[in-house]
Amino acid sequence: MPEAMQRTRAIAAIANRDGLDSQALLEAAAEGWHAAGLVVAGLVAENNLTDGECSASFLRDITSGRRFSIQLDAAPEGTTCHLDAAGLDVACADLLPRLAGADVVILSKFGKTEAAGGGLRAAFAGAVASGVPLLTTVSPKHVEAWAAFAQGTTWLEPDLPSILRWRDSATA
Numbered sequence: 001m002p003e004a005m006q007r008t009r010a011i012a013a014i015a016n017r018d019g020l021d022s023q024a025l026l027e028a029a030a031e032g033w034h035a036a037g038l039v040v041a042g043l044v045a046e047n048n049l050t051d052g053e054c055s056a057s058f059l060r061d062i063t064s065g066r067r068f069s070i071q072l073d074a075a076p077e078g079t080t081c082h083l084d085a086a087g088l089d090v091a092c093a094d095l096l097p098r099l100a101g102a103d104v105v106i107l108s109k110f111g112k113t114e115a116a117g118g119g120l121r122a123a124f125a126g127a128v129a130s131g132v133p134l135l136t137t138v139s140p141k142h143v144e145a146w147a148a149f150a151q152g153t154t155w156l157e158p159d160l161p162s163i164l165r166w167r168d169s170a171t172a
Contacts, residue, residue, distance in 0.1 A: 010132065010170045011134050011153045011154065012133070012135050013138045014136075015137070016137045023044050025163065026137070029167070030062045033167065038104060040106060041063060042135075043095060044060055044062060046059070061094065068087050070088050085119060089119070091120070092119065092122050096122060102132050103133070104167060105123070109139065110149070111139060133166075134150075154166055
């Protein structure tokens with residue numbers, strides 16, 4: 001199979017929607033792959049219990065368990081979003097050296113910060129460039145930016161069997 005075809009199959013996303021705990025799905029996939037002996041690198045979001053536009057308080061490294069705060073105490077004036085871009089940058093920088101040695105990379109989501117070129121964008125780019133299978137989530141309002149970034153994404157149903165089938169086909 002041509003390398004470009006392999007890279008296309010190696011990128012998968014789940015469309016986020018209300019009522020879907022996509023982070024639990026990512027974690028379940030990571031746990032299963034880790035138990036099967038695969039090296040999994042990545043970050044999952046830990047959601048907070050407060051109302052507001054941003055629901056994640058921390059990113060947690062899948063391998064080490066290290067938590068990175070990504071929530072400001074107060075939203076900047078003119079916005080309701082408490083997202084701390086500096087926290088995303090620290091989490092991304094910590095993860096980057098481990099991407100090349102991974103069998104699969106899981107990144108919590110491609111959101112507004114990544115669409116603007118920041119946040120975990122460097123980790124997304126590193127995983128795509130290396131050809132390591134990459135799994136993420138994308139909210140409906142960022143699908144267009146994601147499509148421009150990762151053409152040929154395999155869109156998955158939000159269930160564990162679909163995720164596992166994708167991983168098997170991405171490395172076949």
